[in-house]
Amino acid sequence: AQSVTQLGSHVSVSEGALVLLRCNYSSSVPPYLFWYVQYPNQGLQLLLKYTSAATLVKGINGFEAEFKKSETSFHLTKPSAHMSDAAEYFCAVRFSGANSKLTFGKGITLSVRP
Amino acid sequence: NAGVTQTPKFQVLKTGQSMTLQCAQDMNHEYMSWYRQDPGMGLRLIHYSVGAGITDQGEVPNGYNVSRSTTEDFPLRLLSAAPSQTSVYFCASSYSAAEKLFFGSGTQLSVL
Numbered sequence: 001a002q003s004v005t006q007l008g009s010h011v012s013v014s015e016g017a018l019v020l021l022r023c024n025y026s027s028s029v030p031p032y033l034f035w036y037v038q039y040p041n042q043g044l045q046l047l048l049k050y051t052s053a054a055t056l057v058k059g060i061n062g063f064e065a066e067f068k069k070s071e072t073s074f075h076l077t078k079p080s081a082h083m084s085d086a087a088e089y090f091c092a093v094r095f096s097g098a099n100s101k102l103t104f105g106k107g108i109t110l111s112v113r114p
Numbered sequence: 115n116a117g118v119t120q121t122p123k124f125q126v127l128k129t130g131q132s133m134t135l136q137c138a139q140d141m142n143h144e145y146m147s148w149y150r151q152d153p154g155m156g157l158r159l160i161h162y163s164v165g166a167g168i169t170d171q172g173e174v175p176n177g178y179n180v181s182r183s184t185t186e187d188f189p190l191r192l193l194s195a196a197p198s199q200t201s202v203y204f205c206a207s208s209y210s211a212a213e214k215l216f217f218g219s220g221t222q223l224s225v226l
Contacts, residue, residue: 006156009154032212034214034215036215042219043118043204043206043217043218043219043220044157044204044206044215044217045217046214046215049214051212090156090157094212101159101162101170101172102147102159102215103159103173104149104156104157104158104159105156106154106155106156107156107157
């Protein structure tokens with residue numbers, strides 16, 4: 001079955017440390033892949049998306065993600081965390097032939113320690 | 115630009131009551147969708163539409179109805195509210211499902 005998995009529900013890093021948020025999908029055909037961020041009491045906004053043009057995708061606020069077909073992964077990274085990065089992050093996937101549905105992972109809460 | 119407008123922002127219902135959550139977008143988007151967000155569950159798709167007159171079910175459609183009579187509007191109807199429908203509801207739209215979703219600010223619904 002086609003699915004999207006975000007391991008863990010909470011990640012805590014120190015300010016200035018590397019941020020790594022994991023996302024894996026299960027599909028035989030590479031899907032469209034997205035990362036969204038939700039700040040407290042707000043709706044979601046797009047960080048970046050993969051649409052097969054390039055495997056390394058750069059997004060807003062210094063985030064980037066690398067599509068690895070062999071690992072069926074699309075992990076989100078940022079070299080140096082900032083306090084303002086504290087939020088909930090969602091990986092989302094649109095599978096080929098899935099009638100246009102966009103499926104979200106369960107989300108990961110990122111905390112940044114001073 | 116107004117973007118995606120959801121009303122109301124907050125609502126309290128009693129079990130068995132019905133209500134409609136409103137969603138309107140002014141970006142001429144073909145694709146519109148409704149999600150519910152619950153702690154530890156992420157966002158789950160309730161219903162979606164790829165254009166006026168076309169709707170389809172998502173992961174958790176039971177207890178909800180939708181219609182899409184115009185490109186701009188995509189209301190979500192709760193037929194007979196249940197406590198399990200207590201959640202935060204988000205409407206979202208985009209040019210297509212492969213494009214960036216624009217989200218409304220959400221409706222916090224409590225069913226007592």
